[in-house]
Amino acid sequence: xxxxxxxxDNPIFRMYMGYAFLVIIKTIAMSFATVFFxxxxxxxxxQEDVASFDPNKTNKGPQxxxxxxxxxxxxxxxxxxxxxxxxxxxLYVASGPTTFAASLHFRIFTxxxxxxxxxYIFSIPQPTRVLVFHVGVFTxxxxxxxxxxxVAF
Amino acid sequence: xxxxxxxxDNPIFRMYMGYAFLVIIKTIAMSFATVFFxxxxxxxxxQEDVASFDPNKTNKGPQxxxxxxxxxxxxxxxxxxxxxxxxxxxLYVASGPTTFAASLHFRIFTxxxxxxxxxYIFSIPQPTRVLVFHVGVFTxxxxxxxxxxxVAF
Amino acid sequence: xxxxxxxxDNPIFRMYMGYAFLVIIKTIAMSFATVFFxxxxxxxxxQEDVASFDPNKTNKGPQxxxxxxxxxxxxxxxxxxxxxxxxxxxLYVASGPTTFAASLHFRIFTxxxxxxxxxYIFSIPQPTRVLVFHVGVFTxxxxxxxxxxxVAF
Numbered sequence: 079x080x081x082x083x084x085x086x087d088n089p090i091f092r093m094y095m096g097y098a099f100l101v102i103i104k105t106i107a108m109s110f111a112t113v114f115f116x117x118x119x120x121x122x123x124x125q126e127d128v129a130s131f132d133p134n135k136t137n138k139g140p141q142x143x144x145x146x147x148x149x150x151x152x153x154x155x156x157x158x159x160x161x162x163x164x165x166x167x168x169l170y171v172a173s174g175p176t177t178f179a180a181s182l183h184f185r186i187f188t189x190x191x192x193x194x195x196x197x198y199i200f201s202i203p204q205p206t207r208v209l210v211f212h213v214g215v216f217t218x219x220x221x222x223x224x225x226x227x228x229v230a231f
Numbered sequence: 232x233x234x235x236x237x238x239x240d241n242p243i244f245r246m247y248m249g250y251a252f253l254v255i256i257k258t259i260a261m262s263f264a265t266v267f268f269x270x271x272x273x274x275x276x277x278q279e280d281v282a283s284f285d286p287n288k289t290n291k292g293p294q295x296x297x298x299x300x301x302x303x304x305x306x307x308x309x310x311x312x313x314x315x316x317x318x319x320x321x322l323y324v325a326s327g328p329t330t331f332a333a334s335l336h337f338r339i340f341t342x343x344x345x346x347x348x349x350x351y352i353f354s355i356p357q358p359t360r361v362l363v364f365h366v367g368v369f370t371x372x373x374x375x376x377x378x379x380x381x382v383a384f
Numbered sequence: 385x386x387x388x389x390x391x392x393d394n395p396i397f398r399m400y401m402g403y404a405f406l407v408i409i410k411t412i413a414m415s416f417a418t419v420f421f422x423x424x425x426x427x428x429x430x431q432e433d434v435a436s437f438d439p440n441k442t443n444k445g446p447q448x449x450x451x452x453x454x455x456x457x458x459x460x461x462x463x464x465x466x467x468x469x470x471x472x473x474x475l476y477v478a479s480g481p482t483t484f485a486a487s488l489h490f491r492i493f494t495x496x497x498x499x500x501x502x503x504y505i506f507s508i509p510q511p512t513r514v515l516v517f518h519v520g521v522f523t524x525x526x527x528x529x530x531x532x533x534x535v536a537f
Contacts, residue, residue: 235391236392237391300429301430304429310463311411311415311459314463314467315408315411315412318404318467318470318471319405319408321474322401322404322405325391325392325401326392326401327392354431354432356432356435356436357433357435357437358436358437360432364419368412368415368416371412372409372412375405375408375409378401378405379402379405381392381398381401382398382399382401382402382405383395383398384399384402
């Protein structure tokens with residue numbers, strides 16, 4: 079059983095693949111959002127970008143825009159939370175959780191991250207974002223607890 | 232033997248799980264530190280955070296604080312080093328190292344990252360941080376060397 | 385076959401190891417570039433760095449330098465793209481692609497990231513960078529499509 083933990087033979091691994099897929103795609107989507115708003119709002123960080131995408135210097139102001147900075151912070155928050163989840167999740171699947179527990183962890187984390195992005199992008203009043211953020215973090219820590227029960231230093 | 236490399240049947244994989252657990256938890260801890268200091272020092276990047284956590288605008292100064300920026304840089308350094316270690320470490324375990332070599336690599340890297348955080352947060356004089364940083368990087372590169380011996384392009 | 389997907393017995397996993405090795409090493413190299421230019425240009429973000437590496441305060445200007453900021457942005461772009469590729473690539477290998485498809489995906493992604501770094505660092509005129517960037521992103525999304533065909537929520 080353990081030998082094939084990280085393979086398609088393990089239904090929990092297939093489930094992990096699904097949720098890891100969703101949160102990685104969501105993280106990548108932030109890149110598209112950044113590129114879209116940089117080009118439409120004409121706000122760039124490199125001279126060669128201004129030269130090609132805003133040759134007439136339509137944007138005379140500073141090359142910082144609140145919307146883009148907000149997307150960038152949301153993207154960074156994904157990197158700080160989604161990547162640890164995907165890595166810890168792989169170890170979690172290898173550590174042999176029950177299907178019920180694994181399903182619960184993956185669903186709660188994934189929901190918390192999609193909700194976090196919605197709450198961040200649309201500036202929903204606090205403490206919503208801080209609560210949703212912590213639901214995600216504690217889900218990863220709960221998986222880490224199971225992983226820890228199987229380690230050998 | 233190689234077939235079960237990434238499973239609980241492999242004692243080196245269990246060891247990897249333990250050290251990956253430690254460094255991922257340490258990275259996540261930086262998020263908690265950032266949230267804690269943002270709320271206690273009342274230094275925020277979003278209007279909705281100020282509205283809820285500092286309604287009387289106690290903090291009249293800029294929304295940048297040296298302590299928070301230091302934690303943020305330390306967190307970023309973790310993302311740039313811990314994530315590559317965990318990923319390269321997985322490939323390293325799959326490449327079939329000896330128990331002794333694996334144990335040595337995992338211990339040195341983990342110690343270097345905990346030390347790096349201590350040195351960074353408490354502003355220990357240089358060149359301590361640059362040395363501790365490079366110990367971690369070269370440990371990852373040494374694992375990469377073993378991985379490279381097993382690849383097939 | 386599937387049971388040993390993530391092991392040296394699977395030639396596609398060995399190939400994945402090779403390309404993951406290349407792009408992770410490339411990402412780590414950006415750290416070395418940052419350290420090198422910070423010390424030679426004497427541009428630092430921490431007081432203890434200035435105290436040890438520029439005791440005579442040779443650099444009287446701001447502690448921001450266009451070259452270092454460019455390397456830093458390129459490094460951040462790697463974190464946002466290379467890490468998702470390595471994670472999605474692992475799931476992709478587990479999902480059982482053909483050798484031809486896997487080889488194609490890994491080669492195109494790896495080439496796109498090395499080219500992206502070259503284009504970014506040497507400020508090659510746009511839209512080169514945005515095109516090379518999207519080749520990498522769509523390669524990861526194409527692997528994600530194969531992964532999705534094997535998941536079970």
